[in-house]
Amino acid sequence: MEQNVLLQLSHISKRYKTELALKDINMELHPGEILGFLGPSGAGKTTTIKIITGQLRQTSGEAKILGTDSANIDASIYERIGVVSDNSGIYEKMTVWQNLNMFAKIWRVPRTRVEEVLRQVDLSEHSKKQAGKLSKGQKQRLVLARAVLHKPRILFLDEPTSGLDPTTAVEIHKMLLDLKEEGMAIFLTTHNMEEATKLCDNVALLYQGEIVEFGSPQELCLKYNQDKRYQILLDDRKEIILEQTPENIRKIAEWMEKDQVQCIHSCEPTLESVFLQVTGKTLNAW
Amino acid sequence: MGNMNKLAAVAQIKWLCMSQNTAVVIGPFMVIGMVWGFKILYSSFGPDGKLLPVMMAMLLNLGVTMNICTNGFLMVGTAIAEEKEKHTLRVLMTSSITGMQYFIGSILYPFVFTVVINFAILWVSGIDMSQVSVPVFFLVSVIASLISCVIGMIVGICASTQMNANLIGYPLMIVFMMVPILGNMSEGLRRISGFLFTGVVTQMTDCFANGMEYKIEALDIAVLFGELIISMLVFLVMYRKNGYEKD
Numbered sequence: 449m450e451q452n453v454l455l456q457l458s459h460i461s462k463r464y465k466t467e468l469a470l471k472d473i474n475m476e477l478h479p480g481e482i483l484g485f486l487g488p489s490g491a492g493k494t495t496t497i498k499i500i501t502g503q504l505r506q507t508s509g510e511a512k513i514l515g516t517d518s519a520n521i522d523a524s525i526y527e528r529i530g531v532v533s534d535n536s537g538i539y540e541k542m543t544v545w546q547n548l549n550m551f552a553k554i555w556r557v558p559r560t561r562v563e564e565v566l567r568q569v570d571l572s573e574h575s576k577k578q579a580g581k582l583s584k585g586q587k588q589r590l591v592l593a594r595a596v597l598h599k600p601r602i603l604f605l606d607e608p609t610s611g612l613d614p615t616t617a618v619e620i621h622k623m624l625l626d627l628k629e630e631g632m633a634i635f636l637t638t639h640n641m642e643e644a645t646k647l648c649d650n651v652a653l654l655y656q657g658e659i660v661e662f663g664s665p666q667e668l669c670l671k672y673n674q675d676k677r678y679q680i681l682l683d684d685r686k687e688i689i690l691e692q693t694p695e696n697i698r699k700i701a702e703w704m705e706k707d708q709v710q711c712i713h714s715c716e717p718t719l720e721s722v723f724l725q726v727t728g729k730t731l732n733a734w
Numbered sequence: 735m736g737n738m739n740k741l742a743a744v745a746q747i748k749w750l751c752m753s754q755n756t757a758v759v760i761g762p763f764m765v766i767g768m769v770w771g772f773k774i775l776y777s778s779f780g781p782d783g784k785l786l787p788v789m790m791a792m793l794l795n796l797g798v799t800m801n802i803c804t805n806g807f808l809m810v811g812t813a814i815a816e817e818k819e820k821h822t823l824r825v826l827m828t829s830s831i832t833g834m835q836y837f838i839g840s841i842l843y844p845f846v847f848t849v850v851i852n853f854a855i856l857w858v859s860g861i862d863m864s865q866v867s868v869p870v871f872f873l874v875s876v877i878a879s880l881i882s883c884v885i886g887m888i889v890g891i892c893a894s895t896q897m898n899a900n901l902i903g904y905p906l907m908i909v910f911m912m913v914p915i916l917g918n919m920s921e922g923l924r925r926i927s928g929f930l931f932t933g934v935v936t937q938m939t940d941c942f943a944n945g946m947e948y949k950i951e952a953l954d955i956a957v958l959f960g961e962l963i964i965s966m967l968v969f970l971v972m973y974r975k976n977g978y979e980k981d
C-alpha cells in the first residue's frame with residue numbers, strides 16, 4: 449500500500465439479512481483530504497462508516513485502515529482515529545471539562561491539549577458547565593472536540609451538522625477546514641449538498657448502496673454541465689432562463705447594451721442536480 | 735500493565751455517573767438505616783435491650799442480601815443501560831477501551847462498596863463480634879458481591895434502557911433475595927435456597943446470629959464458585975454474540 453493512503457476500501461459490500469445495503473464500494477483517503485459520502489437517507493452512509501471503523505463487519509471485500517486490514521484491527525486503532533457517529537452522546541451529568549478530561553486520561557493527552565481543544569471549539573468559558581445544559585450546537589462542538597483530542601490521523605464524521613442551525617454548521621465547517629490544514633484526513637457523510645460542495649475535496653455520490661459518481665465537486669458539476677444556461681433577471685422583474693445558443697447570446701447582448709439586465713447567473717449544475725441527473729431522484733426525497 | 739490508565743478512566747467515569755445518581759447513592763444508606771432502625775425497634779423485645787438471635791438473623795439476612803442484590807443487579811445493570819440510553823457506551827468502545835477494561839471498570843466500585851457496606855451492616859446491627867468469623871464473612875461477601883456484579887453486567891447487556899434494566903433486575907432480585915428469606919417458612923424453598931449464592935450468605939449470617947460456629951461446606955463452596963463461573967460464562971457468551979450493544 450502506498451505510504452500516503454490512509455484508508456482503502458476495495459469491493460466492500462454489506463448485506464443485512466435480505467437487504468443489500470452496500471454494493472462494491474471502492475475508495476481511498478489521503479492525508480489532508482476531506483472526502484464526503486453524499487447520499488439520501490438509507491443510501492448506506494452510516495453502514496459505510498460503521499464498517500470502516502470496525503463497528504460492523506462487511507459481508508465481503510477488504511478495508512485497510514492505517515495499513516491494517518479491518519479484520520485484524522483491535523481497540524488500539526481508536527488511538528489513531530477519531531469517530532463521531534450519528535448519535536454520539538456526552539456524559540450529561542459531568543461538566544464540559546470532565547467530559548474531555550476522561551478521554552484525555554484514556555489517550556494520555558496532556559492537560560494543555562484539553563485547554564487547547566476547548567479554545568478551538570470556543571467552549572473555554574463553559575468548561576465548568578454541566579454538559580447536559582449546553583445548547584445543541586455546543587454539544588456537537590464538544591463531541592467534535594472529544595473526537596480530535598488525541599490528534600487522530602483520520603476523523604470520521606457521520607452527518608456532523610445535521611439538525612444544527614446554519615450559523616453553527618458554518619462554525620463546524622470552519623473547524624473541519626482548520627483540522628484539514630493540520631493534515632488530518634476527514635471522512636464525512638452528509639445529505640446536504642451545499643456542505644459537500646463547500647467542504648469536500650472529493651465526493652462520492654451514494655445511491656442505494658452504490659457509488660454512482662465520484663470526483664471533486666467542481667469536476668462533477670462541470671461534467672454534468674453540458675448545456676450551458678443563463679438565468680437573467682430583467683428590469684421589468686421578468687426572470688428567464690436561456691440556453692447557450694447564438695440567438696440567445698445576441699438577445700442577452702442586446703439587453704445588456706440597453707442596460708436592462710438586473711442580474712445574470714450562469715447555471716452550473718449543483719451537486720443536487722448532478723445527483724438528479726445520475727439517479728433520477730432528488731437528494732432530499734425521503 | 736500499560737493500560738491501567740484506561741481502566742482507571744472507565745472506573746472514574748462510572749464513579750462520576752453513579753455518584754450523581756441520587757437513587758444509587760441513597761440505596762446503601764437506606765439499607766444501613768433500615769438495619770439500624772430495626773435494631774432500635776426490636777431491641778426492646780430482647781433481654782437487656784439486646785436483639786433476640788432470631789431477630790438478629792433476620793436483620794442481617796435482609797440487610798446483607800439486599801445490599802448485595804441491589805448494588806450488583808441494579809446499580810451495575812442500570813449504569814450500563816444508562817450509557818446505552820445516552821449513547822456514550824459506543825463512544826467509549828470507539829475510544830480504544832476494550833471489553834475487558836469496560837467490564838472491570840464497571841464493576842470495580844460497586845463491588846468494593848458492596849463488600850464495605852456488608853461490614854458496615856454487621857457493625858450497625860450490633861452483633862457480638864466474637865460470634866462472627868471475619869475471614870469467612872469477608873470471603874463469602876467478596877464472592878457473593880462478585881456474582882451479583884457479574885449478573886448486573888448481564889442485565890446491562892440485555893437491557894437497552896434504564897427502565898428495561900429495572901424490569902429485568904427486579905425479578906432477579908426478588909428471587910435471589912426472597913427465596914432465602916422465605917426459606918425459613920417452607921422446606922421446598924429452603925432446599926432451593928441452598929443452591930443460590932444468596933442462600934449461602936443467609937446460612938452464614940444465621941449461624942453468626944445464633945452464636946453457632948459456621949463451617950462452610952463443600953456444597954456451599956461449590957454453589958458460590960459454580961455460580962460465579964456460570965454467570966461469567968453467560969456473560970461471555972452474550973458478549974461474544976453481540977458485544978455490549980446490539981447493532
Ligand SMILES: Nc1ncnc2c1ncn2[C@@H]1O[C@H](COP(=O)(O)OP(=O)(O)OP(=O)(O)O)[C@@H](O)[C@H]1O
Pocket residue numbers: 464465467469487488489490491492493494495496534639981
Ligand atoms: N442493523 C440493520 N439491520 C437491517 N437493516 C439495516 C440495519 N442498519 C441499516 N440497515 C439498512 O441499510 C440501509 C442503509 O442504512 P444506513 O443507516 O447506512 O443509511 P444512511 O445513508 O446512513 O441513512 P441516513 O441518512 O438516514 O442516516 C437502509 O436501508 C437501512 O434500513
Ligand SMILES: [Mg+2]
Pocket residue numbers: 493494495534606
Ligand atoms: Mg446515517
